[in-house]
Amino acid sequence: MRAFLAISVLVAQLWVVPLAAQPQATPAAPASTSPMERAVVPTPNFWDQGQRFAEPDLAGRARIRFLTSVDFAPFNFLDQRGRLAGFHVDLARMICEELDLAARCQIEARPFAELGDALAAGDGEAVIAGLALDADNRARFAFTHPFFRYPARFVALNGRPLDSELDAGLSGVPIGVVAGSAHEAMLKAFFPRATPVALPTREAALEALRAERVRAVFGDGVGLSFWLSSEAAADCCAFAGGPYLSDHFLGEGLAIAVKPEDEDLRSALDYAVGRIVANGRMSELLLRYFPVSAF
Structure with missing residues (x-):
């Protein structure tokens, strides 16, 4: 394994990492999860398999610099050795590799607030850090197709499945949810007959679930997936029902941003991600960073 290269530049603390030299992070799955069990963990596919992109020709590119941040675990962060790691880093x-450009790729980490301006100024060719797919950013940048979306999920106590209540539209069922959150609004819209119990934090909602003051908790599936695998959960609970997606309440997901005039690169990134999905490497990546699937 080649040595990790990290260069701190300027006062903004810029990490520059040649992707071909960066060791691949491999977060461990929970000890109780066998290889066979991990193989059947559901992984989502947000890609239209019928959509085809022409194989790109990027031979004239001197390099591709991906810009990211270090404050968005498990997508992009610094590991215990101070190395840039995460889902986004491995995806880049x-x-x-799919574009046969590994020797000409690098990833640079900057403060998140500076990423958009850095891309616009030509300090990188792509941002892979979770830039919001909102009107302001769409006016400045072009985005690839989303490769990940945030699901909302219910969590219930083990041994108390929520199936019958869900079949009845959760009519009169007390559901813990964080007050003022997108998930509270989504719960009310998707399950108008439920009885929302608005609590100040996710921790308060989960404590109410443990104390059986609510029947389930509704919230961010990614955050809840990590909580379920943590010592704090103590194997008390499990996901109930399926994932719920909503562009309106939860956004359109994660995509890579490029300059609006760089259509060749945007198309090439879509081509590469499509191949990664088709050959199964995206599923491997999801299992690596989300051993308890949010889906």
């Missing part, structure tokens, strides 16, 4: 590496 896979993209460069």
